[in-house]
Amino acid sequence: MPQSIQAKTILNKTRRRDPWFLDDYTLNPYSGCSFNCLYCYIRGSKYGEHMEDKLAVKENAAELLDRQLALRARKNQYGIIVLSSATDPYLQVEKDRMLTRSLLEVILKHRFPVHVITKSDLVLRDLDLLRAIEAVAQLPADLQDKLQRKVFITFSFSTIDDQVGKQFEPGATPPQQRLQALRQVLDAGFHSGVSLMPLLPYITDTADNLEKMFATFRELGVRYLFPASLTLFGNGPADSRSLVQRAVERHYPQLADKYRAFFAGNTAMPAYYQEAFRNKMKELLNRYQLESSLIPSRQL
Template identity: 40%
Template sequence: MGCSFDCVYCYIHGSKYGEHIPSALGVKINAPEILYRQLKNQARKRDYGIIALGSATDPYLPQEEDYKITQELLKIIYRFHFPLNILTKSTLILRDSDLLKKIDESAIIPLDLKSRLKHGVIIGFSFSTVNEKVASIFESNAPSPWKRLETMQNLKDEGFMVGAVLMPILPFISDSPDQLDIMIKAVKEHGGEFVLVGGLTLYGEGPSDCKSRYYHILEKYFPEIITPTKTLFKFRSYPSMKYQQKIYKMVSDIANKYRIRSRISLE
């Protein structure tokens, strides 16, 4: 619970997802035991769905090197042959590539996807930018974007389906056609098969909520965009639909240019 990468823009601070997280990192040491029970039950009913690993925390935080909770979860997922969609910013995923390969090759794909999905594992790496300097401001505890790209390439070379989740795109920082082009080109050049995109959400008004933290960092490093950013969000937690549609259209056009899918279309 919680995430030691602690990205400035992380939506869990101030959202309902962060209501019960401890101030320090919490480790759910009984997660394998609970997952075992749940998957055993699901498998008995032959009720297979794709398991998503890594949403409100990263499954490969540095603490995972010692705790190996994610590794235990993967062993259970393999044992019951569930397919997996894993999202990370970390290079540590390479440690588990043998286990992930076993899941990839043996997962039972849900019937409605079977004719279209050839992989039991889909691996996504998340990026808000590939600019090292910008990343060092907003996500300083996570492995650098270029290390993520190298890791993506390694996993692609091992035969995995890999891609990028460009989320959140940072308004007036990484949302220009040029910046999006650089990101999508880099993903393509490192074996990425898809890019998914999502805008920034800024929740909460408290001092440790992500909206306050984000504006604080803008004031310090990007004072020139604080006013347009606040205008974009006004009283909302997300940018206008018009802005979001503009980003989706740009990403879709650039993805077409580089012949990379802008959704996880299945093959």
């Protein structure tokens, strides 16, 4: 059972907008994340090895958000709200608690645009509210001539293979089921795409895998795709570097030395890999005619 907590604040104003996510604000209904992805950047001793154990529900989130958004709207500080940046808004617990749903109701009331980022198919439940937000939301002034839409739904993948998903994202909706949800969201007319963050070196970033993934996303008609390579942090038992290394040793022993060497004193892959990665992504995005931005017609 997740704990219940009272949050002091719920809407965070970002210092600057991320060029991919266009986040003016971030909103996290839960503390921790039961999807438990091994590579997750929020990992560390605060959340423990199984983040599920430390999961907490911010009980007063809707009430706080109502107050904070009323104030922002009064000052005409409209901006895109990213839901979420440090948890998934559609965790298993959301099915009964419906906290994210209540936050979307508040967002609709105050007419803010929203960018949902998830690894779950539960977002399908809330398409009614998201459609209503699309109809009434107010974009920030500087994005009004750049964006045509007010709701963005991004599905996050490190793989589209269920087996690999089980190894590295044990609590999330299996990737194939996620793909079906993505199809439904696109069929329903939403501006929806994919975040490939992170692709796993020599596991999910192989030439064959990339072709398969890009062809799948192209066939589905995704509107955009954000690719990024792996970053890992920390050496404690609950840190992403330790957890990914352990999973590689277990499932891909032939890659264990490589991973150890890549991340021995670094958090990111070596420069030569990153350059090759960028070039490959650029080539694939162009060949499959996919955007790499929520703002149309801009490539990597």
